[in-house]
Amino acid sequence: MDFGSFLATPEIKVKVITYRDIFQDKAMIENRFGEEYRNLSAVIKLDPVDLKQLNVKKGDTVILKNSFGRIVVKVDESGYETPHRGVAYMPKSPWSNMLVSDETGGTGIPKFKDISVTITSAKGEKITEIEF
Amino acid sequence: MTNAMELYQMLPKTNCKKCGKTSCMAFAVALMARELKPEDCPPLMDEPKYKENYEKLSSIFKPSEGATETGLIVHEDLCFGCGNCVVACPPNVANDPYGVGSGNAPTNINKLVLTIEDGIVKAQNLGECRRFGKNKILCNGCIVTCPVEAIEFV
Amino acid sequence: MEKNYHVCTGCSLLCDDIEVEAEKNKINKVHTACRIGVAHMKAGKEEAIFRVDNKPVDEATAISEAAAILKNAKNPMIFGLGASTNEAQKTAIELAKKINATLDDTSSFCLGSLVEALISEKIKTCTLDDVRNKADVIIFWGTDPSDSHPRHLSKYSYFPRGSEKQRGWEEERTAIAIDVRKSHTAKICGNYFFQIPPKGDAEFTDALIAGLSGKLPKTSYNYPPKKILELANILKGAKFGVIFVGRGLIYSLENLEPLFRLMKALNEKANFHLMPMVGNYNTMGFNENLFAETGYVNSVKFENGTVLHGPDYSIVEALKERTVDAALIVGSDPFSILPRSIVKNLLEIPVISIDPYETLTSRNSKVYINTAISGVEAGGSATRMDGKKVSFEPAIETNHPSDETILKKIMEAL
Numbered sequence: 001m002d003f004g005s006f007l008a009t010p011e012i013k014v015k016v017i018t019y020r021d022i023f024q025d026k027a028m029i030e031n032r033f034g035e036e037y038r039n040l041s042a043v044i045k046l047d048p049v050d051l052k053q054l055n056v057k058k059g060d061t062v063i064l065k066n067s068f069g070r071i072v073v074k075v076d077e078s079g080y081e082t083p084h085r086g087v088a089y090m091p092k093s094p095w096s097n098m099l100v101s102d103e104t105g106g107t108g109i110p111k112f113k114d115i116s117v118t119i120t121s122a123k124g125e126k127i128t129e130i131e132f
Numbered sequence: 133m134t135n136a137m138e139l140y141q142m143l144p145k146t147n148c149k150k151c152g153k154t155s156c157m158a159f160a161v162a163l164m165a166r167e168l169k170p171e172d173c174p175p176l177m178d179e180p181k182y183k184e185n186y187e188k189l190s191s192i193f194k195p196s197e198g199a200t201e202t203g204l205i206v207h208e209d210l211c212f213g214c215g216n217c218v219v220a221c222p223p224n225v226a227n228d229p230y231g232v233g234s235g236n237a238p239t240n241i242n243k244l245v246l247t248i249e250d251g252i253v254k255a256q257n258l259g260e261c262r263r264f265g266k267n268k269i270l271c272n273g274c275i276v277t278c279p280v281e282a283i284e285f286v
Numbered sequence: 287m288e289k290n291y292h293v294c295t296g297c298s299l300l301c302d303d304i305e306v307e308a309e310k311n312k313i314n315k316v317h318t319a320c321r322i323g324v325a326h327m328k329a330g331k332e333e334a335i336f337r338v339d340n341k342p343v344d345e346a347t348a349i350s351e352a353a354a355i356l357k358n359a360k361n362p363m364i365f366g367l368g369a370s371t372n373e374a375q376k377t378a379i380e381l382a383k384k385i386n387a388t389l390d391d392t393s394s395f396c397l398g399s400l401v402e403a404l405i406s407e408k409i410k411t412c413t414l415d416d417v418r419n420k421a422d423v424i425i426f427w428g429t430d431p432s433d434s435h436p437r438h439l440s441k442y443s444y445f446p447r448g449s450e451k452q453r454g455w456e457e458e459r460t461a462i463a464i465d466v467r468k469s470h471t472a473k474i475c476g477n478y479f480f481q482i483p484p485k486g487d488a489e490f491t492d493a494l495i496a497g498l499s500g501k502l503p504k505t506s507y508n509y510p511p512k513k514i515l516e517l518a519n520i521l522k523g524a525k526f527g528v529i530f531v532g533r534g535l536i537y538s539l540e541n542l543e544p545l546f547r548l549m550k551a552l553n554e555k556a557n558f559h560l561m562p563m564v565g566n567y568n569t570m571g572f573n574e575n576l577f578a579e580t581g582y583v584n585s586v587k588f589e590n591g592t593v594l595h596g597p598d599y600s601i602v603e604a605l606k607e608r609t610v611d612a613a614l615i616v617g618s619d620p621f622s623i624l625p626r627s628i629v630k631n632l633l634e635i636p637v638i639s640i641d642p643y644e645t646l647t648s649r650n651s652k653v654y655i656n657t658a659i660s661g662v663e664a665g666g667s668a669t670r671m672d673g674k675k676v677s678f679e680p681a682i683e684t685n686h687p688s689d690e691t692i693l694k695k696i697m698e699a700l
Contacts, residue, residue, distance in 0.1 A: 022212050022320075032645060032646075068627045069626060080473065097624060097629075104602055113538070215440040216444075219445040220454075220455065234448070235418060236441070236446075237317065248320070252321075
């Protein structure tokens with residue numbers, strides 16, 4: 001039996017790599033407040049083994065948390081990508097930007113691609129709204 | 133790229149002539165041209181030791197719903213509209229070298245196998261496709277250039 | 287037969303071979319454009335919208351309110367313009383001078399440093415047409431054009447026949463992807479995909495330089511030296527090589543030195559060019575226009591005829607340090623594209639949003655003016671990612687004003 005399942009809520013730490021997705025960009029042009037854009041943006045892709053350790057299924061919601069933000073997004077299983085335990089993929093969006101550090105070292109460039117978060121099951125909690 | 137030689141490797145290679153062809157190689161060529169089906173080889177059907185090869189061959193030639201006469205299927209929901217297949221398609225290049233062959237808009241639309249319409253690849257003029265007709269070859273120019281397996285031959 | 291082709295302003299490739307089937311003010315069908323291009327060309331909307339405090343107003347009210355905000359501001363900022371024509375950008379530069387504004391675009395936190403190096407001729411570059419006609423070794427580093435610039439590979443960099451590349455991609459070109467994730471572009475590159483760990487780019491660069499001079503390439507993450515040597519050998523043999531650089535690479539480097547070193551080493555052995563994969567259709571134009579005016583590509587502040595420059599005048603630092611007290615944002619959505627931890631400060635100052643699209647920024651603005659989509663509903667000129675100038679006419683009619691018109695009217699109202 002998986003050790004994670006003995007914990008009340010299994011939790012893992014991952015590095016998040018953001019990427020561009022053509023269908024997400026298309027949905028954004030069509031309506032950035034629409035269902036389609038939200039479905040393609042508020043999502044994190046995990047290695048199947050990480051999914052199992054979290055005791056969540058594809059389509060469940062998960063909580064992503066670090067010192068800059070806490071968001072709820074849907075979880076997905078990665079497809080053709082090579083195994084990537086401990087690394088998660090997320091399309092770049094207002095959701096991923098809620099987890100980016102405000103530290104820039106005065107350079108004017110945030111650490112967009114240097115995101116670490118802990119993930120736990122959101123137990124049905126709804127996807128975070130992007131509106132203020 | 134699948135060719136007659138690869139098909140030949142999966143045949144009994146006994147040259148028994150029961151299919152009506154003079155040799156297993158001739159049968160393989162006929163398979164390629166879709167003149168004959170794997171079922172036309174009696175030993176392949178009857179002898180258990182060829183069962184695995186028969187299944188492989190029949191999966192290569194399996195007809196499918198939605199397939200065109202060359203077996204080409206476009207999964208429209210996957211397609212990016214990037215046009216890689218349009219530009220890489222050998223008959224497209226031959227029939228429109230300075231249009232699609234050079235990455236530009238089509239200029240010889242009546243002879244092109246693949247074009248992009250509303251951001252999705254469209255197949256037409258399949259008589260030009262290298263998988264069509266008697267001297268077909270199992271060309272895969274549109275498959276290996278696709279980022280998402282949006283084109284499939286069945 | 288001469289066809290009536292349109293230019294797609296969906297990304298910085300500015301594809302100039304798009305046919306559309308249109309009625310007066312609606313595009314029904316688009317030929318040859320990719321998914322992004324089609325969505326972009328069909329995005330035109332019916333009614334022009336002007337809002338103040340989220341209530342509909344007429345154009346004159348919106349303009350005078352915008353002018354009042356800028357007039358009352360001590361340190362206004364103008365930001366965006368990557369999706370505006372050269373003409374609108376030049377107008378915005380004039381406006382920034384007039385009101386002593388801080389002026390910046392997305393390049394300050396994207397690829398601006400690299401664009402500046404190219405414009406000041408510190409790195410050898412080329413055009414996309416050169417790539418199509420000559421390139422034999424093509425590297426995509428930290429970029430996935432299949433998703434971001436979908437026709438990049440088919441129109442220029444890998445698949446098309448070119449004047450010196452007549453035999454096709456399989457025989458005459460090698461496409462290589464270096465990335466932290468197996469992107470769609472990496473998939474197409476097959477065995478020439480080199481997956482490196484996050485932040486591993488600088489080390490990989492130096493390992494590659496070692497490999498180029500026949501030394502053993504070492505990395506702390508034990509990348510197989512044999513694979514790096516194999517890559518170095520391909521690069522050494524390039525008659526016309528090009529590296530397309532994306533944010534994946536730039537964000538991973540402390541500074542551009544590793545890239546300068548690599549380009550120097552490559553050009554001692556072969557012939558290599560570099561091109562940044564800028565995103566917005568006219569980011570390159572903004573960088574060029576501002577450079578022509580000030581000698582800088584972004585992050586400037588005009589002050590009574592002089593120009594100040596540096597990260598302090600970038601949108602990110604200006605918001606972090608709360609140095610600006612009003613913002614005019616043109617064709618950009620900072621509330622979506624910047625870290626929430628930083629951009630939340632934008633809620634504290636009055637914002638004027640000029641944008642063809644309803645965005646998080648337009649919804650959180652004091653003044654919102656909904657403009658025409660340039661390239662679709664309005665004409666003008668822009669600069670392609672490789673520096674080529676492209677002019678375009680509107681494909682359909684619209685009653686929306688262009689951003690250039692609005693900027694001019696705001697300037698007059700001041």
